[in-house]
Amino acid sequence: MEDIYQRLLELLTSTFGLDPESIEPTSTLSALELDSLALVELSVAAQEEFDVPLEDSDLGPESTVGQAAELISGKLATV
Amino acid sequence: MGRSPTTAPAQAPFDAAITGVGMVTAAGVGVERSWERIRAGAGTAATDVPALAGIPADFACAVTDFDPSGLIERKQMWRLDRSSQLALVAAHEAVTDSGLDRDSWDATRVGVVLGNGIGGAATWEKQHKVLLERGARKVSPLLVPMLSPNMCAGYVSMMFGARGPSLVTATACASGTTAVGTARELLRSGACDVVITGGTEAPLVPSLITGFGQMRALADRRDDLSATSRPFDADRDGFVPAEGAAVLVLERAEDARARGATIRAMVSGYGASADAFHATAPDPDGGGAELAVRAALRDAGVGPGEVDHVNAHGTATVLNDATEARMIRRVLGERPAVTSVKGVVGHSLAAAGAIEAVVTALSLQEGHIPPTANLESLDPELELDMVFKAGRDLRAEVAVSNSFGFGGQNAVLLFTRA
Numbered sequence: 001m002e003d004i005y006q007r008l009l010e011l012l013t014s015t016f017g018l019d020p021e022s023i024e025p026t027s028t029l030s031a032l033e034l035d036s037l038a039l040v041e042l043s044v045a046a047q048e049e050f051d052v053p054l055e056d057s058d059l060g061p062e063s064t065v066g067q068a069a070e071l072i073s074g075k076l077a078t079v
Numbered sequence: 080m081g082r083s084p085t086t087a088p089a090q091a092p093f094d095a096a097i098t099g100v101g102m103v104t105a106a107g108v109g110v111e112r113s114w115e116r117i118r119a120g121a122g123t124a125a126t127d128v129p130a131l132a133g134i135p136a137d138f139a140c141a142v143t144d145f146d147p148s149g150l151i152e153r154k155q156m157w158r159l160d161r162s163s164q165l166a167l168v169a170a171h172e173a174v175t176d177s178g179l180d181r182d183s184w185d186a187t188r189v190g191v192v193l194g195n196g197i198g199g200a201a202t203w204e205k206q207h208k209v210l211l212e213r214g215a216r217k218v219s220p221l222l223v224p225m226l227s228p229n230m231c232a233g234y235v236s237m238m239f240g241a242r243g244p245s246l247v248t249a250t251a252c253a254s255g256t257t258a259v260g261t262a263r264e265l266l267r268s269g270a271c272d273v274v275i276t277g278g279t280e281a282p283l284v285p286s287l288i289t290g291f292g293q294m295r296a297l298a299d300r301r302d303d304l305s306a307t308s309r310p311f312d313a314d315r316d317g318f319v320p321a322e323g324a325a326v327l328v329l330e331r332a333e334d335a336r337a338r339g340a341t342i343r344a345m346v347s348g349y350g351a352s353a354d355a356f357h358a359t360a361p362d363p364d365g366g367g368a369e370l371a372v373r374a375a376l377r378d379a380g381v382g383p384g385e386v387d388h389v390n391a392h393g394t395a396t397v398l399n400d401a402t403e404a405r406m407i408r409r410v411l412g413e414r415p416a417v418t419s420v421k422g423v424v425g426h427s428l429a430a431a432g433a434i435e436a437v438v439t440a441l442s443l444q445e446g447h448i449p450p451t452a453n454l455e456s457l458d459p460e461l462e463l464d465m466v467f468k469a470g471r472d473l474r475a476e477v478a479v480s481n482s483f484g485f486g487g488q489n490a491v492l493l494f495t496r497a
Binding site (some may be wrong): 015016017018019033037040041044047048 | 152153154155156157158216217218219220221224
């Protein structure tokens with residue numbers, strides 16, 4: 001789980017140019033200024049990085065980074 | 080400047096003051112670096128351009144050492160195709176140079192008009208590959224806003240909070256010139272008080288450059304690129320593709336004077352026309368190009384014998400340079416000193432006219448015409464007063480900059496000394 005979070009953090013910084021210092025597990029994606037297009041981009045990038053299927057509804061503006069990591073972790077466990 | 084009474088303008092003469100310039104070319108990032116290399120006549124064409132790896136025409140005038148991260152937030156960068164990044168850096172330099180800022184203007188009266196031809200070519204190629212190799216679900220949602228040719232102007236409007244008209248002109252290789260002419264009209268009509276104008280192009284992608292190669296439009300001197308392209312030379316054999324952007328800030332002359340701005344030169348006339356002849360070949364008589372030059376002269380109220388300097392389209396294709404030279408001689412006589420910067424910076428398509436507008440303004444301001452690089456032996460059939468081998472000190476009062484696009488779309492700007 002910690003590993004998934006770190007990889008997600010890396011993905012957010014490399015894909016969107018976010019400052020890693022600005023990201024907390026409780027940060028919502030909208031607070032990180034990810035708009036609707038960025039959420040789709042994140043979904044595409046996360047599916048590529050973790051090789052899990054994600055639905056459009058899986059990541060919303062009010063999802064936190066911690067929740068996203070848990071979601072991916074859960075999907076990985078069931079793959 | 081003399082206004083000839085025999086060429087009555089269609090409207091009262093109108094000078095748009097150039098109060099800011101910005102430029103990103105293969106000759107350098109920033110006006111100072113680009114202008115220095117253009118003045119030196121030192122070409123920039125190089126082989127083994129990484130973006131063109133694997134195709135026969137892997138040479139270009141590419142912008143190297145380009146790092147926009149100081150100006151564009153990292154969280155914005157991923158949303159921007161290179162064509163928009165180039166435009167933003169040039170626009171930032173131009174607006175800074177003008178001394179204007181958000182506090183000094185009415186944002187609703189600040190327009191943006193940029194020329195662009197291809198849009199986000201690299202984005203389109205990359206995402207098309209993703210679609211074919213990895214499937215629809217892996218395609219970026221940013222594909223559309225990154226490839227649309229109008230987005231460069233949209234992002235410049237966003238950068239400065241400029242809320243006046245924002246648009247892109249597309250007349251192929253004349254787009255940058257069309258943009259500057261259109262920007263001047265927005266000032267003349269009263270629609271805008273300030274217009275940020277110019278052009279941008281990032282066309283160095285394998286499919287597109289291969290297309291130009293298949294047209295046999297490109298130079299064929301892969302082993303001798305240090306002497307390529309060579310506009311107006313007897314041995315010219317095509318253009319070298321390039322990327323770049325240039326931006327000018329235009330204001331009504333009286334507004335610029337009232338605020339004590341430094342005026343680099345005036346845009347005093349604009350003419351446009353169509354060959355209505357062929358998709359890619361110029362009308363061999365240069366009749367369409369002549370219409371545009373004459374329209375620009377008429378617009379400025381300047382006689383053909385008063386033009387001191389021509390910044391030629393001068394692509395170094397066999398057809399363009401021959402047709403253009405005949406047209407210049409026929410319309411403007413033997414008086415003007417003629418140069419082409421494409422020997423240094425290559426041909427950046429929609430950005431070319433904007434780069435040449437900045438260069439022409441600097442030539443008037445400094446009283447110095449840069450040389451046509453790589454011109455060794457002037458084609459004897461062309462009979463022009465070419466500036467080559469070295470630049471020439473010339474206190475020109477009136478200069479004309481020509482741009483001719485595929486589609487037979489012609490645009491000409493007339494500049495006067497400020």
